[in-house]
Amino acid sequence: MGMKFSEKLKARQLALQKLKDILLFLENEICAMGKPLNKAFEDLVKGNYGGVWTPVFDRSGSILKEQSLDAGSAWKTALEEASATLPLVHDDIELLKDFGDLLGKSDREMQHAVLSMEKEKVSAMELKAKEAAETTGRLYRNLGALLGAAAVILLI
Amino acid sequence: MDKVHQNDDLSRIRNYMPDRIKRVVDRISPEIAPCLEELRINAGMPLVGVFSGFDRFIAEDGSFTSQPETAFYVDREEVEELFYRLCEHSIYAYQDDIARGFLTLKGGYRAGICGKVVYQGQNIKGLKDISSVCIRISRELKGCAEEIFPFIRAGRNDIYNTMVISPPRCGKTTILRDICRIISTGSEKADFAGLRTVIVDERSEIAACYRGVAQNDCGPRTDVLDGCRKSEGIEMVLRGMSPAVIVVDELGTRQDAESIRMAWNAGARIVATAHAYDIGDLRERPGFGFLIDKGGFERYIVLGIQNGIRWIRVTDTYGNQLYHNDQTFGMYDGVFRMHCHGHEVFGEAESQAACASEA
Numbered sequence: 001m002g003m004k005f006s007e008k009l010k011a012r013q014l015a016l017q018k019l020k021d022i023l024l025f026l027e028n029e030i031c032a033m034g035k036p037l038n039k040a041f042e043d044l045v046k047g048n049y050g051g052v053w054t055p056v057f058d059r060s061g062s063i064l065k066e067q068s069l070d071a072g073s074a075w076k077t078a079l080e081e082a083s084a085t086l087p088l089v090h091d092d093i094e095l096l097k098d099f100g101d102l103l104g105k106s107d108r109e110m111q112h113a114v115l116s117m118e119k120e121k122v123s124a125m126e127l128k129a130k131e132a133a134e135t136t137g138r139l140y141r142n143l144g145a146l147l148g149a150a151a152v153i154l155l156i
Numbered sequence: 157m158d159k160v161h162q163n164d165d166l167s168r169i170r171n172y173m174p175d176r177i178k179r180v181v182d183r184i185s186p187e188i189a190p191c192l193e194e195l196r197i198n199a200g201m202p203l204v205g206v207f208s209g210f211d212r213f214i215a216e217d218g219s220f221t222s223q224p225e226t227a228f229y230v231d232r233e234e235v236e237e238l239f240y241r242l243c244e245h246s247i248y249a250y251q252d253d254i255a256r257g258f259l260t261l262k263g264g265y266r267a268g269i270c271g272k273v274v275y276q277g278q279n280i281k282g283l284k285d286i287s288s289v290c291i292r293i294s295r296e297l298k299g300c301a302e303e304i305f306p307f308i309r310a311g312r313n314d315i316y317n318t319m320v321i322s323p324p325r326c327g328k329t330t331i332l333r334d335i336c337r338i339i340s341t342g343s344e345k346a347d348f349a350g351l352r353t354v355i356v357d358e359r360s361e362i363a364a365c366y367r368g369v370a371q372n373d374c375g376p377r378t379d380v381l382d383g384c385r386k387s388e389g390i391e392m393v394l395r396g397m398s399p400a401v402i403v404v405d406e407l408g409t410r411q412d413a414e415s416i417r418m419a420w421n422a423g424a425r426i427v428a429t430a431h432a433y434d435i436g437d438l439r440e441r442p443g444f445g446f447l448i449d450k451g452g453f454e455r456y457i458v459l460g461i462q463n464g465i466r467w468i469r470v471t472d473t474y475g476n477q478l479y480h481n482d483q484t485f486g487m488y489d490g491v492f493r494m495h496c497h498g499h500e501v502f503g504e505a506e507s508q509a510a511c512a513s514e515a
Binding site for chain 2: 030031034035036037038064067070071074103104105106107108110111
């Protein structure tokens with residue numbers, strides 16, 4: 001059980017790390033290639049670069065393609081829908097919700113700045129997640145091992 | 157003109173529209189909709205539909221009126237939303253088009269935009285605070301140049317250098333596109349084999365490329381240099397594509413005229429258009445004289461419109477008329493009556509009643 005909790009914390013850190021890679025991918029697609037958001041998201045999904053984030057970008061891309069919502073609302077909707085399957089805590093989801101708000105609303109130069117800012121934010125989140133995985137994760141692992149040992153002793 | 161097929165309608169652009177405007181556009185009579193040439197959407201202003209040679213305000217029920225107080229008014233937020241939708245919520249992807257003042261949409265439509273211009277040094281960087289959008293509904297009328305093509309054919313493997321002249325919105329680009337299609341495809345009827353053609357499509361209007369794919373049929377032997385200035389583009393294609401025919405739209409500057417001379421010197425034929433009322437009007441334009449004189453263009457296709465009726469004339473270098481035709485293609489009878497009964501409100505029922513009473 002302790003191992004499981006510890007893995008969850010590690011998965012959170014890896015998910016945020018993956019998001020950082022995705023932002024780098026998007027920076028290339030948006031700022032260098034000038035692809036529209038729905039196409040950039042589609043290529044991200046098709047190229048299997050999304051990892052745990054695939055459902056979020058897939059859904060955002062579809063919403064944008066249908067032109068039913070703007071980029072900010074499409075991202076929020078997709079994030080909320082996928083939040084149960086993402087290995088993130090509630091605060092992470094809340095912090096990531098405004099990512100789409102400025103996406104697509106300016107020229108390439110500004111998009112570069114928006115994506116850089118987001119990368120910094122995700123880096124900070126990842127750092128916290130890493131610390132949590134190391135400290136709380138170790139605690140869970142040790143606690144799990146201790147409880148396991150106690151249970152064995154009691155059974156003997 | 158029975159071969160002319162109109163294969164476009166408002167349904168392709170309705171997805172771009174904000175909900176309220178979409179509802180109004182959906183209510184436009186399906187018989188009148190194919191005659192719409194432009195939709196003009198201005199912040200705080202009535203929605204305007206432009207037909208061949210005249211325009212009307214559009215009311216909330218989709219009827220057309222000349223009284224602005226009964227028209228449907230568009231909000232500023234709606235214009236902004238429309239702009240974002242036209243850009244697929246990705247302004248950066250269209251920033252070069254925005255700086256040129258228009259967006260080419262899927263299906264070959266073009267949206268002109270106005271707002272506050274943002275400069276970077278001497279160059280226009282983009283537009284912000286978008287205040288109006290003019291959606292020009294492109295019409296690919298396949299076959300509209302078939303009747304005139306025999307007059308610009310110079311042999312089984314050759315054509316005359318041809319200039320299409322008309323004032324704005326008379327169908328220059330539509331005729332040019334179909335001429336290009338016939339030149340590239342060939343025509344059994346006209347005993348024409350088909351030639352390698354390159355379009356230098358500075359404003360993305362002829363082929364209307366959307367993400368690199370031509371939205372209009374320009375023929376199988378056609379290459380498209382999209383978004384490139386004519387003077388530079390002609391030089392580029394002469395070097396790299398060995399075209400037999402170069403097609404360009406809207407010659408206007410001295411540099412354009414010089415690049416045409418360069419193409420002729422390289423042995424390429426030119427089919428071009430220019431804004432003008434007649435050949436004399438074009439001759440007076442600085443730098444254009446040598447294009448019109450002997451040794452210049454050999455055929456002129458002059459287009460015009462009067463009382464909603466389009467006419468077309470083909471002449472040679474010496475002004476001899478080779479072909480003349482009055483056409484009414486593209487204008488539904490009810491729309492023509494709407495044009496004539498200027499101050500009445502016309503919906504579908506009214507226009508049908510007008511047709512019946514006239515009959």
